[in-house]
Amino acid sequence: xxxxxxxxxxxxxxxxxxxxxxxxxxxxxxxxxxxxxxxxxxxxxxxxxxxxxxxxxxxxxxxxxxxxxxxxxxxxxxxxxxxxxxxxxxxxxxxxxxxxxxxxxxxxxxxxxxxxxxxxxxxxxxxxxxxxxxxxxxxxxxxxxxxxxxxxxxxxxxxxxxxxxxxxxxxxxxxxxxxxxxxxxxxxxxxxxxxxxxxxxxxxxxxxxxxxxxxxxxxxxxxxxxxxxxxxxxxxxxxxxxxxxxxxxxxxxxxxxxxxxxxxx
Amino acid sequence: xxxxxxxxxxxxxxxxxxxxxxxxxxxxxxxxxxxxxxxxxxxxxxxxxxxxxxxxxxxxxxxxxxxxxxxxxxxxxxxxxxxxxxxxxxxxxxxxxxxxxxxxxxxxxxxxxxxxxxxxxxxxxxxxxxxxxxxxxxxxxxxxxxxxxxxxxxxxxxxxxxxxxxxxxxxxxxxxxxxxxxxxxxxxxxxxxxxxxxxxxxxxxxxxxxxxxxxxxxxxxxxxxxxxxxxxxxxxxxxxxxxxxxxxxxxxxxxxxxxxxxxxxx
Numbered sequence: 108x109x110x111x112x113x114x115x116x117x118x119x120x121x122x123x124x125x126x127x128x129x130x131x132x133x134x135x136x137x138x139x140x141x142x143x144x145x146x147x148x149x150x151x152x153x154x155x156x157x158x159x160x161x162x163x164x165x166x167x168x169x170x171x172x173x174x175x176x177x178x179x180x181x182x183x184x185x186x187x188x189x190x191x192x193x194x195x196x197x198x199x200x201x202x203x204x205x206x207x208x209x210x211x212x213x214x215x216x217x218x219x220x221x222x223x224x225x226x227x228x229x230x231x232x233x234x235x236x237x238x239x240x241x242x243x244x245x246x247x248x249x250x251x252x253x254x255x256x257x258x259x260x261x262x263x264x265x266x267x268x269x270x271x272x273x274x275x276x277x278x279x280x281x282x283x284x285x286x287x288x289x290x291x292x293x294x295x296x297x298x299x300x301x302x303x304x305x306x307x308x309x310x311x312x313x314x315x316x317x318x319x320x321x322x323x324x325x326x327x328x329x330x331x332x333x334x335x336x337x338x339x340x341x342x343x344x345x346x347x348x349x350x351x352x353x354x355x356x357x358x359x360x361x362x363x364x365x366x367x368x369x370x371x372x
Numbered sequence: 373x374x375x376x377x378x379x380x381x382x383x384x385x386x387x388x389x390x391x392x393x394x395x396x397x398x399x400x401x402x403x404x405x406x407x408x409x410x411x412x413x414x415x416x417x418x419x420x421x422x423x424x425x426x427x428x429x430x431x432x433x434x435x436x437x438x439x440x441x442x443x444x445x446x447x448x449x450x451x452x453x454x455x456x457x458x459x460x461x462x463x464x465x466x467x468x469x470x471x472x473x474x475x476x477x478x479x480x481x482x483x484x485x486x487x488x489x490x491x492x493x494x495x496x497x498x499x500x501x502x503x504x505x506x507x508x509x510x511x512x513x514x515x516x517x518x519x520x521x522x523x524x525x526x527x528x529x530x531x532x533x534x535x536x537x538x539x540x541x542x543x544x545x546x547x548x549x550x551x552x553x554x555x556x557x558x559x560x561x562x563x564x565x566x567x568x569x570x571x572x573x574x575x576x577x578x579x580x581x582x583x584x585x586x587x588x589x590x591x592x593x594x595x596x597x598x599x600x601x602x603x604x605x606x607x608x609x610x611x612x613x614x615x616x617x618x619x620x621x622x623x624x625x626x627x628x629x630x631x632x633x634x635x636x637x638x
Contacts, residue, residue, distance in 0.1 A: 175501055199507045206505075213502035215494075227506040230407075230513070279506075 124151040126283060126315050127172055132181035133339075134167055141167050143339030144181070149283070154309055154316045156326040158361060159336035165319040166210070168336065169285045172317070173205045174198045186282065203231070206276030206314075210287045212268035214260040220247070220271045221256035227279050246274035249311075250304060266297035270304065277308055284308065286318040290325050298322065302329050323362065327351070335361065387619070391597040397511045398519050398593065406512065414517035415524075422483035422518070423525025427532065430478055434533040437474055438540030441465050446549040455549050459559025462541035467564065467576040468636075471534040472526075473628060476587035479526055480620040484595040487518050488616035491599025492609035500600065510600070519592035526588025527581050534580065579635045586631065587624050594620045 127149040134142040141164040149155050159165050170176040171183055174190045183190040186204055193201060214223045224243045228234055234242060247253050250270035260268055269289055276284055286305065290298040306329050309316050320326050326333055327347045334344040337357035343350060351362065359365075405411050442462050449455045491514060494500050503510045538560055545551040567575040595616045602612035 170501070173505060175504060199509075202505055202507050207502065209498045209502055211497060213498040215499055215502075227508065230506070230508045275506075 125149065126151050126186060127317075128182075128184045129168070129172070130182045130184075132168075132171060132183060133179045134164070134171060134176065135179055140339055142171070142178070145336070145340050147334060147341050147344070149315055149317055150331075151315055152309065152313045153331040154305065154318060154329050155332050155334060156318045156320055156330040157334045157336055157341075158321060158323070158326055160361070161321065163336045164339060165321075165336055166287050169207070169287055169317065169319055173202055173207060173285060203279065204282040206279060206281035206284045208269065208272045208276050208284065208286045208289055210289075210291060212260070212265075212272040214268055214271060214275075216260050219257050219259055220252065220263070220267075220274075223260075223271060224275045224278050227275065231279075233279060242278055246278040247271075249277065249308070250274045251300075266293050266301070269293070269301060273301075273304060273308070277312070277314075280312070281314060283315045283317070286316065286320075288319055288321070290320065290322050298325055299328075305329055337361075387597070387601070387615070390601060391593055394511065394515065394597045394600070395519075395589075395593045398516050401509070401512045401516050402520065411512070411517065414513075415520045418517045418521030419525050422479070422486065422521055423529060426478060426482050426525075426529065429482070430475060430529050430532055431536050433474055433478060434471075434536035435540035437470055437533075438462060438466060438537030438542075439544045441470065441537070442541035442544040443548060446545060446551075450549060455545075455551055456555055457559060458545045458549060458551050459542070459556035460563040461559075462545070462556075463538050463560035463563040464576060466534045466537040466541070467574075467580045469580070469628070469632065470537060471530045472580050472583040472587055473624065474537075475526055475530045475533045475584060476591065476624045476628075477621065479522060479529070479588065480591050480617055480624070483518075483522055483525075484591040484620045485613050485617050487522075487592060487595030488599040488602075488613045489609060491515075491596055492602030492612040493599075495600060495602045496605055496608060515592075515596040515600075518596055519589055522592035523585050523588040526584045526591070530581060530584035534577075575635070579631070583628060583631050586627060590623055590627065591620045594623065 125148045127147075129145055129147045132142050132145040133140070145164075145168065147157075147168070157165050157168060167176060171178050172185060172190070174193065177191060185201060188197070188201055190198075190201065214220075215226070218226065221243050224246050225239050228239050228242060229236075243256070244253070247256055250273055252267060252270055252274070255263065255267060255271070258267070260271075263271065273289075289305065290301050293301065302325050305316060305318065308314060318326070318329065330347050332344060333347055333350040334341050335350075335353075335355070335358050336342075343353050343355045343358045345353065350358065353359070442458060445461050445465075446455055446458045449457055449461070491500070494514070500510050500514075503513060542553060542556045542560075545556045546553055564574040564576050598612040598616040598619070599609075602608045604611075
């Protein structure tokens with residue numbers, strides 16, 4: 108484990124602080140072993156992109172981090188708390204420190220964009236009622252959807268739904284953001300705008316971000332570090348340039364889109 | 373074959389356990405509201421969606437059920453020269469059994485299936501996960517309003533079924549059996565006399581309404597629990613709806629029998 112640096116140490120000598128750590132995590136669904144001794148750490152204010160084939164366990168990894176799924180083995184530590192040891196109340200408190208952008212947005216269909224964004228603030232009494240509207244407007248402004256507040260999810264495009272989902276995730280000012288394939292199914296221009304939003308959100312708030320993706324261009328555009336999930340484990344984790352030069356077999360095949368030796372998924 | 377039967381049995385046990393656990397969670401949250409006004413409004417919305425909208429079909433089914441009971445029973449009674457008893461029999465049938473049972477079946481088809489479908493769709497599209505990630509309790513936010521609304525509306529709709537069913541029976545008694553309205557109502561009133569609760573609630577009335585409340589809660593819990601357990605996309609939601617409807621109907625019948633036995637047969 109990396110030692111914690113003193114708060115007043117000069118920036119250039121400060122070791123990056125780990126906010127989330129997975130050690131030896133295992134998770135199976137029946138006989139299907141998805142995670143098999145996964146080790147991963149997420150540092151403060153970094154954007155970590157986790158790449159992997161479809162069905163590799165990327166979404167499972169995100170859900171294990173925030174306690175939606177319980178691991179079968181190993182430890183998950185988030186903000187110095189053992190996630191697996193938390194009860195329902197403890198998990199609820201921990202999740203207040205996370206924002207999660209689901210793959211399809213996961214907006215509630217009977218609420219407008221504004222109501223979806225306001226939901227966590229209102230239901231959890233996170234701010235006085237008079238401040239909710241201002242926070243919602245600010246969140247919509249951040250994702251460039253100032254005029255779309257009254258729309259329902261079925262009236263929005265895929266890109267709009269993802270941006271509203273991002274607004275909903277950041278309105279509670281979390282310490283970490285989890286993105287589950289934020290650009291899947293989007294056109295290149297919308298993809299680039301979502302990527303810019305992810306980076307801008309981190310730059311503005313310092314939030315640590317874990318992005319699950321199989322979009323290489325997007326990954327190298329936004330990542331501080333790129334990790335490769337293969338065979339239920341992280342087989343490589345490095346800054347983008349170093350990752351591209353990796354001679355790890357699974358990484359090379361993924362970067363070259365070479366399916367040789369891989370099972371069909 | 374044995375393995376399949378075992379798997380089905382195990383599935384039923386797991387489903388029952390899950391539903392009972394969900395009922396316990398609902399009851400705990402019902403007595404500890406976090407935002408009473410907001411939660412009350414959510415219940416009222418559900419009462420409208422799942423109860424008020426069912427009124428037309430409830431009235432239609434109730435009238436025809438009363439007419440059928442009256443006609444079938446009346447034919448036999450006339451053979452014995454006792455058609456004057458028709459009012460008593462129709463009222464007793466409707467208030468004790470047919471009212472709560474018919475209403476429960478209608479709500480199973482309209483509301484129980486809708487609960488399973490709505491919540492099942494939310495489950496497979498990760499909206500339930502999103503609620504949990506926002507630290508919003510899905511049981512308090514989604515399940516409790518539905519269960520409370522169905523319990524209340526099943527009682528209200530049962531009263532309507534009782535009344536309109538008896539009216540339908542009266543119409544047939546008059547037109548087909550030659551029993552006058554005053555004679556019919558005299559018989560119906562007589563059926564509701566006897567034991568009273570709190571000095572004014574006839575036994576046939578309060579047992580029927582208590583059954584209705586239990587049926588309504590059961591339909592809500594079963595529908596929501598199947599929805600929460602849905603998986604596998606649209607097919608999975610369809611399976612959840614089917615299981616919710618079948619389980620609700622079977623449980624209404626079984627519980628209905630034992631409640632009747634407890635009130636009248638023990």
